[in-house]
Amino acid sequence: MRGHDRINACLPDELVMEIFRRLDAKPSRDSCSLVCKRWLRLERVSRSTLRIGASGSPEHFVKLITRRFVNVRTVLVDERLSLPAQLGRRPSVESIRPLPKLRYAKAKGGSETGELETSYISDAGLTVLGEGFSKLEKLSLIWCNNVSSMGLVSVAQKCRLLKSLDLQGCYVGDPGIAAVGQCCKQLEDLNLRFCEGLSDTGVVELALGCGKSLKSLGVAACAKITDISLEAVGLHCTSLETLSLDLEYISNKGLLAVAKGCPLLKVLKLQCINVTDEALAAVGTCCLSLEMLAVCSLQKFTDKQLTELALLFCQKIGNNALLEVGRGCKFLQALHLVDCSSIGDEGICGIARGCQKLKKLHIRRCYEIGNKGIVAIGEHCKSLTDLSLRFCDRVGDEALVAIGQGCSLQHLNVSGCHQIGDAGIIAIARGCPQLIFLDVSVLQNLGDMAMTELGEGCPLLKEILLSHCHHITDVGITHLVKNCTLLESCHVDYCPGITAAGVATVVSSCPNIKKVLVEKGKEVSQRTKRRAGSVISYLCIDL
Incomplete structure (x- = not known):
């Protein structure tokens, strides 16, 4: 009835907050927060995730949100979120942008010029963020170029419950990463891709500090990181399950250390031009829990219980490698081949004979693969349900006849196979x-x-x-x-x-x-x- 607030009179704060938490749709939470001052306050208290664009006046803006949202566990800051693209759009519950009055720079005379500020979140903003969100568990700083070790040290010291940290594209140095290792003993997921200011010193300190909890690590385009870092990872990060490396100065020595020291490794992605067969053989021998191996510019490899293998743009990998996979990887269920010009029917026949549990086969632009290899797949891989042969111009009707007789496909892609x-x-x-x-x-x-x-x-x-x-x-x-x-x-x-x-x-x-x-x-x-x-x-x- 009009004039009677039956909901607020009956529902306690805890129940209203639980309702807010169960609302997945952002517009629904926005609407609920506008019902009354009580709901606005409770919605702020129940919010656990904030997404912040890093342009405008982020320093002042971070101060505002740390006072309003006290139970935040996840903060995502993305420098790629351009402010002009967001103008005129209503912000969602989890997409908080600087207030309009903060979006304009002032000229020397004090009048507004109407031009957007070019300032970004910096160490001062991170300091405020760390002080305001001490319960933070996940922090993502994507391409925040003005962030340095000073801000990261402050966050590490204040946010000791941190479990996930994404520093992609941040020019943080060794002191910041070392502080993370010393303070964040529960850290499980760390992304250091394109952190060009890092060297072995910081990574070694990180491994010493929080290696026991670390489960996922990604490093790319860090020219000062060498085998010394991987040796520290192998020695201290015994619980590591996912490792992604795109590093120029890594050799067999570093990967051998990881293979021997990280027996729980499940996912390994490599783009390291100096790694050879010796290291990959050690991976196959030591990492018996490995489920996915993705390599680039490598030649031969060995593994026992591999279930998924992706070879992308590997021009030097030939039939002999796939024959070895067929002999040693009888549990393989998915194989992806893209632009592997040296792999032909012989290698695919080896896969068909040895990997009869194969369910997914995706091949793109491998021009040496023709009917013979795919016919063998149809004859031996009865569990195959997903087949993609994009632009394999030597594959014709004969191959699909064998597939139709031997497999019960659910997905088929033969686009560009002009002989079919x-x-x-x-x-x-x-x-x-x-x-x-x-x-x-x-x-x-x-x-x-x-x-x-x-x-x-x-x-x-x-x-x-x-x-x-x-x-x-x-x-x-x-x-x-x-x-x-x-x-x-x-x-x-x-x-x-x-x-x-x-x-x-x-x-x-x-x-x-x-x-x-x-x-x-x-x-x-x-x-x-x-x-x-x-x-x-x-x-x-x-x-």
Whole structure:
């Protein structure tokens, strides 16, 4: 009843705050905080995460938020958040921006110039932040160039409960990282990518201080970090589970120390040009919990219980390496190969024979891989459900026939494999009734017959990409959507045989359709636009 506040009279503060915590939608929390002064106060108390853009007048702004939000556990500061892009937009609950009156710089005469300030968060702001948020558990400082060791020391001394620290792109030095090691004994996750001011001295002190708790470490583009740092990591960070390294001066010595000292390692990502087979063999021998290994510019490797392997732009890795993987990694479930020009059918056959639990195989622009290797996959890897062969121009219908006979795929991407035609896709349609995703873009030999078979054999299909398939017409589309009524997304851009009538058929036959992509300039009937205007998207790039 008007004039009676039944909610506030009955609900205690703790219950209202718990309701706020369970509201995931930011606009909902915004709206609730405007109901009354009590709800505004309780919403501030219940807030645990703040996201701050680092431009404007952040020093003054940090003082304001530390007084208003006393239970914050996570602070995300991102220098990449540009202030002009945020103007005119209502801030969300977790996106706090400087107040309008703080956004303008004053000229020497005291009048406002109307130009945005160029100041960023600095050590003074970090000092205030550390003093105000002593219970902080996660701090992210992305490309905050004005932050130095002085501010980081202050945060480390005040925020001793810190568990996650992201310093990507910050020019912090050794004293700051050493202070983190000395004070933050619960630190688990640390990102030091592009921290160019660091050297071995800081990393060694960090490992000595909080190595026992550290579980994840990322370091990239730090020219002063050498094997000395990795030896300290191997000696003190015995609980490390994830390690990502992109360092020029790391050799076998450092990685050997990590392999021997970090037996719990599960994820290892390497882009270290000086690391050779000796170190990777040690990883395979010592890190028996390893689940994912991603390497760049390396040659051979060995591992026992590997479940996922990604080789990206590894020009020197050849068939012998994959043969060894096939012999030693019988638990492998996912393999990603991108631009590995020395890998061919022999290596893929080795994977097929030895890794028969393979579920996902993604290959892109590996031009030496052809029918023979993929046929072997179809014959041996019966658990395969996800196959991507993008721009592998030696793969043809023969390969897909074997896949259709041996595997029950759910996802298939053969975009750019110009030798594949109706016969290959028909084999998939007849052998893979569980198919839900299909990308056959740029297949010039594909026609309506394949669409008819897909409609009859794959009723669960939800997404299909037919871009630049010049021989598919309205007839094929009609047969496809007749039975594929679960279709949610259909790309028919640059398919000259599919007209406005074909687009209308897709829209009218598929009640769950959410997106139909056509090229800019494609004729679509006014009736279709009125019926499903929000569904139709236009590709605005002229190809």
